[in-house]
Amino acid sequence: MPFSPEIMLLLTILIPAFAVIGILAADHSPNLREGITITASVILICLVSSLYSITRLGETVTLLGPDLFPGLSLKFEIEPLGMIFSLVASYLWLVTTVYAIGYMRGHHEKNQTRFYACFAIAISSVMGIAYADNLFTLFIFYEILTLSTYPLVTHAGTVKAMQGGRVYLGVLLTTSILFLLLAVIGTWYTAGTLDFQAGGVFDKTTPHLVTGTLLVLFIFGIGKAAIMPFHRWLPAAMVAPTPVSALLHAVAVVKAGVFTVLKVCMYIFGIDLLKTLPTADILLYLAGATVIIASLVAMRQDNLKARLAYSTISQLGYITVGALLATEAGFLGGAMHIAMHAFGKITLFFCAGAIMVASHKTEISQMGGLGRQMPVTMIAFFIGSLSIIGLPPTGGTWSKWYLMIGSIDSEKWVIMVILMLSSLLNIAYLLPIPLRAFLDRDKSRQGKIKIKEAPLPSLLALTVTAAGCLVLFFYTQPLFELASAFLEAGGVPYGG
Amino acid sequence: MISHYPVLQVIIPLLGAPLCLFIRVPRLVGLFSILVSGTAFLISCGLLQQVLLHGTIVYELGGWPAPWGIEYRIDQLNSYLLLLVSGISTIVLVAAQTSIKQELPENRHIFFYTSYLLCLTGLLGILATGDAFNVFVFLEISALSSYTMIALGTDRRALTASYQYLVMGTIGATFIIIGVGLMYMMTGTLNMHDLAQRLPEVYKSKTVLCAFGFFIVGVCLKLALFPLHLWLPNAYAFAPSIGTAFLAATSTKVAVYLLIRYIFSVFGIDFVTMSLPLHDIFLVLGLTGIFAASISAIYQRNIKRVFAYSSVAQIGYMILGLAIGTQLGLTATLLHLFNHALMKAALFLAIGAVVYRIGSSQLYHLAGLGKKMPLTMAAIVAGGLSLIGVPLTVGFVSKWYLIVALLDKGWWPVAILVLISSLLAIIYVWRVIEWIYFTPPRIIIDNVQEAPASQLIPIWVLVLANIYFGVDTRLTVGVSKLAAQNLFGVTP
Numbered sequence: 001m002p003f004s005p006e007i008m009l010l011l012t013i014l015i016p017a018f019a020v021i022g023i024l025a026a027d028h029s030p031n032l033r034e035g036i037t038i039t040a041s042v043i044l045i046c047l048v049s050s051l052y053s054i055t056r057l058g059e060t061v062t063l064l065g066p067d068l069f070p071g072l073s074l075k076f077e078i079e080p081l082g083m084i085f086s087l088v089a090s091y092l093w094l095v096t097t098v099y100a101i102g103y104m105r106g107h108h109e110k111n112q113t114r115f116y117a118c119f120a121i122a123i124s125s126v127m128g129i130a131y132a133d134n135l136f137t138l139f140i141f142y143e144i145l146t147l148s149t150y151p152l153v154t155h156a157g158t159v160k161a162m163q164g165g166r167v168y169l170g171v172l173l174t175t176s177i178l179f180l181l182l183a184v185i186g187t188w189y190t191a192g193t194l195d196f197q198a199g200g201v202f203d204k205t206t207p208h209l210v211t212g213t214l215l216v217l218f219i220f221g222i223g224k225a226a227i228m229p230f231h232r233w234l235p236a237a238m239v240a241p242t243p244v245s246a247l248l249h250a251v252a253v254v255k256a257g258v259f260t261v262l263k264v265c266m267y268i269f270g271i272d273l274l275k276t277l278p279t280a281d282i283l284l285y286l287a288g289a290t291v292i293i294a295s296l297v298a299m300r301q302d303n304l305k306a307r308l309a310y311s312t313i314s315q316l317g318y319i320t321v322g323a324l325l326a327t328e329a330g331f332l333g334g335a336m337h338i339a340m341h342a343f344g345k346i347t348l349f350f351c352a353g354a355i356m357v358a359s360h361k362t363e364i365s366q367m368g369g370l371g372r373q374m375p376v377t378m379i380a381f382f383i384g385s386l387s388i389i390g391l392p393p394t395g396g397t398w399s400k401w402y403l404m405i406g407s408i409d410s411e412k413w414v415i416m417v418i419l420m421l422s423s424l425l426n427i428a429y430l431l432p433i434p435l436r437a438f439l440d441r442d443k444s445r446q447g448k449i450k451i452k453e454a455p456l457p458s459l460l461a462l463t464v465t466a467a468g469c470l471v472l473f474f475y476t477q478p479l480f481e482l483a484s485a486f487l488e489a490g491g492v493p494y495g496g
Numbered sequence: 497m498i499s500h501y502p503v504l505q506v507i508i509p510l511l512g513a514p515l516c517l518f519i520r521v522p523r524l525v526g527l528f529s530i531l532v533s534g535t536a537f538l539i540s541c542g543l544l545q546q547v548l549l550h551g552t553i554v555y556e557l558g559g560w561p562a563p564w565g566i567e568y569r570i571d572q573l574n575s576y577l578l579l580l581v582s583g584i585s586t587i588v589l590v591a592a593q594t595s596i597k598q599e600l601p602e603n604r605h606i607f608f609y610t611s612y613l614l615c616l617t618g619l620l621g622i623l624a625t626g627d628a629f630n631v632f633v634f635l636e637i638s639a640l641s642s643y644t645m646i647a648l649g650t651d652r653r654a655l656t657a658s659y660q661y662l663v664m665g666t667i668g669a670t671f672i673i674i675g676v677g678l679m680y681m682m683t684g685t686l687n688m689h690d691l692a693q694r695l696p697e698v699y700k701s702k703t704v705l706c707a708f709g710f711f712i713v714g715v716c717l718k719l720a721l722f723p724l725h726l727w728l729p730n731a732y733a734f735a736p737s738i739g740t741a742f743l744a745a746t747s748t749k750v751a752v753y754l755l756i757r758y759i760f761s762v763f764g765i766d767f768v769t770m771s772l773p774l775h776d777i778f779l780v781l782g783l784t785g786i787f788a789a790s791i792s793a794i795y796q797r798n799i800k801r802v803f804a805y806s807s808v809a810q811i812g813y814m815i816l817g818l819a820i821g822t823q824l825g826l827t828a829t830l831l832h833l834f835n836h837a838l839m840k841a842a843l844f845l846a847i848g849a850v851v852y853r854i855g856s857s858q859l860y861h862l863a864g865l866g867k868k869m870p871l872t873m874a875a876i877v878a879g880g881l882s883l884i885g886v887p888l889t890v891g892f893v894s895k896w897y898l899i900v901a902l903l904d905k906g907w908w909p910v911a912i913l914v915l916i917s918s919l920l921a922i923i924y925v926w927r928v929i930e931w932i933y934f935t936p937p938r939i940i941i942d943n944v945q946e947a948p949a950s951q952l953i954p955i956w957v958l959v960l961a962n963i964y965f966g967v968d969t970r971l972t973v974g975v976s977k978l979a980a981q982n983l984f985g986v987t988p
Binding site for chain 2 (some may be wrong): 066068069070135140143144147154157159161162166169173174177178181182185186188189339418
């Protein structure tokens with residue numbers, strides 16, 4: 001690449017933003033418009049991959065922007081966790097665009113230009129979050145992400161969409177303005193800096209009352225991590241078209257949340273401080289409760305997307321648990337789960353959307369025997385489920401493994417039990433779906449419509465992501481390296 | 497010429513106003529007003545530059561020395577606000593050309609421009625002058641001309657709104673002149689700088705306390721501090737849209753300036769804290785105003801009233817910054833003076849464009865306009881986001897500095913209340929957005945087109961300014977900090 005790494009970093013944020021202009025201009029020519037999105041996402045993948053290979057060799061890439069306020073500037077740096085997030089988001093943007101082409105056209109959706117344009121803005125803000133080097137920059141892009149995804153959530157324009165949008169925006173903006181902004185300004189005021197630093201920014205003299213309260217404000221403020229009771233936005237956002245649910249609510253928005261949790265815990269508080277804070281324990285058990293309660297609620301949902309939504313809440317709880325365990329293995333597991341869960345969940349959502357387009361079925365009770373007509377989709381669903389449950393030969397095995405080790409290291413046996421219990425619950429609410437699809441012989445459930453497989457682009461996309469789940473089991477080394485590098489950057493190299 | 501800028505700043509619009517009456521052609525009058533306002537803007541740029549380079553400018557009118565002659569004093573605080581008022585006035589006038597044509601009958605156009613320019617004169621005069629009685633004169637000029645402007649509105653309730661504003665405004669002005677009179681009685685001078693030096697000797701007297709009390713209440717009536725805000729919603733709702741855009745952005749800000757000027761530069765912060773529990777009063781009234789007004793805004797059916805109540809709430813934030821009593825708090829207030837003016841000017845101009853096209857500002861009639869007037873509605877969304885305080889907008893900058901000032905003072909419960917009030921802002925802004933984008937049209941709007949370019953351009957200039965000053969805060973934060981430092985450093 002002829003550009004310098006700093007320029008490439010800047011371009012990762014700007015290219016999707018510029019793509020918006022192209023998308024808006026190509027409103028009347030759908031193929032050109034989709035072509036622009038695909039081109040932009042391919043360029044983004046190339047940029048992110050180059051940045052990965054550059055930083056892998058040990059080079060640091062930082063970009064200092066202008067001072068927005070005196071003393072607070074926009075700062076970016078490529079850091080291992082951000083690398084994981086940006087790699088996942090950029091690859092999956094391309095895959096989701098291909099899927100969306102199939103879905104949006106197959107479903108005859110309106111306002112597709114607005115859809116692709118808002119998507120691009122959302123991805124741009126995800127890149128900004130991934131590479132943010134201080135809380136200020138992260139907060140700015142975090143809010144832009146919330147606002148740019150609102151038109152995507154309310155895409156349908158119906159009353160139901162509007163109400164879903166209200167809950168979505170209401171919860172996310174309330175948590176970010178009332179808690180997160182207060183936490184950010186409070187940190188700025190207490191520590192004097194908002195930069196992410198190894199070992200945290202607070203010095204030893206800061207009273208635990210202050211840091212403990214700030215931790216609570218942060219965890220509740222990062223509404224995108226869906227810790228109960230601020231999880232309601234996720235099921236409400238399921239009114240969105242499935243490509244939106246797939247990328248944004250399985251990959252981008254929710255991952256931005258847990259990514260922020262991991263970054264704040266590692267670089268603002270630091271593992272050592274977290275170990276000593278009493279509120280960290282309280283929040284840890286709250287996250288653990290989220291894991292179990294969300295799984296239990298998931299079991300009672302008949303609507304497939306609703307079940308997947310609660311499953312996501314539960315899985316996000318895993319990552320927050322990983323962070324709050326304040327052990328190296330916990331952080332490692334949490335970081336790896338960002339990628340593993342992304343691939344697993346996006347596969348499941350892709351399948352849900354494919355089922356809806358091909359057979360118009362949304363309720364699980366109707367999906368018995370569907371495997372015969374939609375074998376590829378259901379096999380992919382099976383693989384995705386395995387990854388979420390954490391069974392070999394899928395990638396989810398590894399992240400769960402490290403999370404379990406983290407809970408053992410910290411001697412928090414309740415958490416270990418919670419993790420094991422939740423795996424059982426995952427089996428209970430996920431596996432029946434593909435199994436019934438293949439093993440059910442009840443012909444009366446098949447209805448009168450001749451059901452074919454999903455549209456080809458969608459099928460392609462879900463096959464790729466399902467394959468990704470399998471690949472991540474065997475070829476975990478790069479992800480593990482990045483996660484270990486994340487620990488090193490935080491000052492706590494993984495010793496075992 | 498440059499040395500006469502302080503007085504030219506005021507005289508040019510003052511002379512421009514009656515000249516409008518001589519120019520019979522309405523279209524030319526419009527262009528002439530833009531010229532006058534633009535000249536005032538250029539002068540204010542020059543003044544700001546001079547002040548930043550050389551410090552406070554003192555200008556004696558007619559060469560007669562103070563304290564007998566009238567003196568104009570331009571320091572960082574008023575040059576910054578002169579720039580704001582004249583700039584917004586010019587941008588709003590550009591949109592006025594077409595908006596006025598639709599809202600007012602042809603024979604009233606000239607009167608509108610005349611009263612507009614007089615109002616501009618009054619506001620610029622209040623900002624520039626250093627003489628207490630001169631302040632009153634310009635205050636009355638701006639008040640009377642704004643009563644006229646409001647009364648020119650098409651709705652018959654404009655007359656009642658104007659009358660209500662007249663009564664309350666006159667009470668306010670009377671209190672102010674009583675205050676000034678009492679101060680004159682005790683010190684023998686009307687020059688503000690001189691008053692600052694002579695008042696300390698008579699601090700203990702009840703007369704001065706009385707003067708202060710009258711003055712503060714009078715100014716608070718003018719700046720629409722809760723519960724003295726009752727004139728504002730009607731005045732903003734029924735005035736011609738351009739009038740509202742100008743008044744909402746400037747008149748209350750100038751009143752806040754007057755309050756700050758008298759507290760710091762005339763009476764002195766020591767007197768103020770020792771005589772009245774002013775900081776506590778401002779804290780309570782500010783917070784009450786923020787919440788009461790924000791909650792009222794949620795229930796309004798007319799989009800102009802939504803943002804009128806929103807203005808009362810935002811003024812509450814400015815008063816809260818004063819209540820903190822530290823330099824950081826004052827910086828936050830000064831910052832919000834500028835930022836809020838930008839937000840409200842953009843919003844009310846966009847609403848003016850809507851009224852231009854559909855003739856109504858009822859939310860019911862705005863249903864479904866998102867598709868028909870996309871650029872105008874996008875401007876309303878942008879203004880709304882700025883009010884909520886989304887990062888990269890000016891509203892965020894103001895909020896940040898206010899919260900930092902509150903945390904610095906240790907008032908974190910108040911900080912939490914301020915953040916909760918932002919949530920209320922989200923509710924009333926989002927209600928408007930839902931009407932615009934999610935509700936099917938309630939009246940026939942098939943033939944509604946986008947606003948004309950002559951209105952879209954000023955609207956978007958202001959919207960982009962909202963974003964620009966949200967990103968490049970060097971001017972606003974820099975000057976606010978300097979002004980705050982200056983005001984705190986000034987000892988009477």
